[in-house]
Amino acid sequence: MKDRIIVGVSGASGIVLAMELLRQLKNQDAVETHLVYSKAAELTLKCETGYNLQQLCELADVVYNNENIGASIASGSFKTKGMVILPCSMKSVAGIASGYSDNLLLRAADVVLKERRKLVLGVRESPFSTLHLENMQKLSSMGAVIMPLVLSFYNEPDGLEACSKHLVAKILDQFDIEGESFKRWEGV
Secondary structure, three states: EEEEEEEEEEEOOHHHHHHHHHHHHHHOOOOOEEEEEEEHHHHHHHHHHOOOOHHHOOOOOOEEOOOOOOOHOOOOOOOOEEEEEEEEEEEHHHOOOOOOOHHHHHHHHHHHOOOOOOEEEEEEEOOOOHHHHHHHHHHHHHHOOOOOOOOOOOOOOOHHHHHHHHHHHHHHHOOHHHHHOOOOOOOO
16 A cells, blocks of 8 residues: 555645645655645635646645545544645644644644644744744644745755755655755765
8 A cells, every 4th residue: 555645735825835745746656645725725826826726636646625524534544644734824733733623634634643643834934923933832742843944055946946846855854755856965
């Protein structure tokens, strides 16, 4: 059986990173992706890219309706390696931190936490408010990996594609998957 990874996409800015993550995971024969996205993600896709919803969905193996609270990824008995929410809005962070699972994206994240599986949140906001920081600290204490979408410059990124690949590779690293074109720091 393939390793299942849930990919959640919220309405925060940076949806191209979700597309890059799904593209790289599609090239991993041992991985099966399960996509759930919010209504706000649909709007962000239209605003930030020239892509449509069908193109996003075609990158995943399985796609779920965010209103389907009874979907397989809403149950702990559905085995996964974990979940990535990319980009992850502060609304999603607040919902997960408070246990407010009113949609499938939040419920799947809740299940991943309760089952002690890996939850990686590619958070997107700047600056962070005290409330944002408190919610992220709470989730971190529960085992979530908080990954602000912050660029590194030691790999001399050249453009959006290189930056996207680097950020996605750091996320894939959390699941022991080697990302494309990932240059690791080797010191000076």
